[in-house]
Amino acid sequence: MKLVVHNADDRAAADPGLLRIIARAHDFQDRLMEDPGLTVPAIASQERLTIGYLSRLLRLPSLAPDIVTAIINGKQPPELSAKRLTRLALKLPTAWAEQRKMLGFQRQ
Numbered sequence: 001m002k003l004v005v006h007n008a009d010d011r012a013a014a015d016p017g018l019l020r021i022i023a024r025a026h027d028f029q030d031r032l033m034e035d036p037g038l039t040v041p042a043i044a045s046q047e048r049l050t051i052g053y054l055s056r057l058l059r060l061p062s063l064a065p066d067i068v069t070a071i072i073n074g075k076q077p078p079e080l081s082a083k084r085l086t087r088l089a090l091k092l093p094t095a096w097a098e099q100r101k102m103l104g105f106q107r108q
Helices: 016-034 039-046 052-057 064-071 082-091 094-101
Strands: none
Touching: 016 039, 016 052, 016 064, 016 082, 039 052, 052 082, 064 094, 082 094
16 A cells, blocks of 8 residues: 655644744633633733733734644745744734735735
């Protein structure tokens, strides 16, 4: 028996750092939405994060779905790292087309 995989050369491993910050961002957003009494400073204190860092992460759930999918599949631009995405988060446009341009994604 032989297994044939098409586009095997096109496979890439997902960046664990990018996956981690996106997952954390969604977790923090979910916690804030589920508990109206919970605040950003309270989460920052619980997680031992600065409020500024947490504020940057909380911008990431608004990433375009295709950007998140590309990151999960390891198909983000090579220059996009967790550090770079975190640094750019406060400047992240709400318009998905502008996000793609800013982060180096090409719409296909």
